Amino acid sequence: MSDERTGSRGRLVPALTVGILFGVMALTALSAEFGSASGFPADASIVHNVGYALFNLGEYEIATIPAEGFLAAFLIAAVALDVAVDGAVYLAKREKDGSIVAAVGEAFTDGGRDGGER
Template identity: 50%
Template sequence: MTTKPQLNDDLNLLPGLAALGLFVVLAAVFLQTEFGPPQGFPADASIVASIGYAMFNLDFGAVPGESFLVAFMVMAVTLDVAIDAAVYLAQREDEGSFLQSAASSARGAVTGEGVRTDGGADDTEGER
């Protein structure tokens, strides 16, 4: 026999009220903010080239911009760390380090032992 769902009465309403208050404050700020008139780019300006020049802090672009070299380097280092962490986390624990597993597979190629696809079981005598 199933029972009818009941309303949970012991809720803490403080987080919900805090979120509602934050929404009201942000809505008031955004509604009272005045933005300047939109500005366009010159008709003969290459926007893509200007973005590239601004990224590397070069003054060759037709559209002036700020220097984004520091932001570019921070993004590059962050993405490099993320890729290194993904490779590190993707390794199996029983294999050890990448260099050890690469060395053992190279030793297997030299001694004539191939890489086993059955998880390393030794019950495959005579199959080569």
């Protein structure tokens, strides 16, 4: 099941590439200098400041800390979760004879009782 391309020579180049890439990343991480950690003021609320940044109220000097970086992360996470929910709904739908039916099938909306119009 092996040919000449998948032999030891075919695996050597990717292995060396991964090793060199790991070495470069390790060297970069170990040689980086980080400043001292700085926190936020005790009375500052990140949630309030993200809300102020969301509605562009920072120009009215309501915000106590700059929160635009948090806003970007918040919006990226919101879009990612929205895509995940949309994908789950798309995967949950079923097709019957070429037409799309509800994901829950033929569920009774009246609690399962027979009768009434459907």
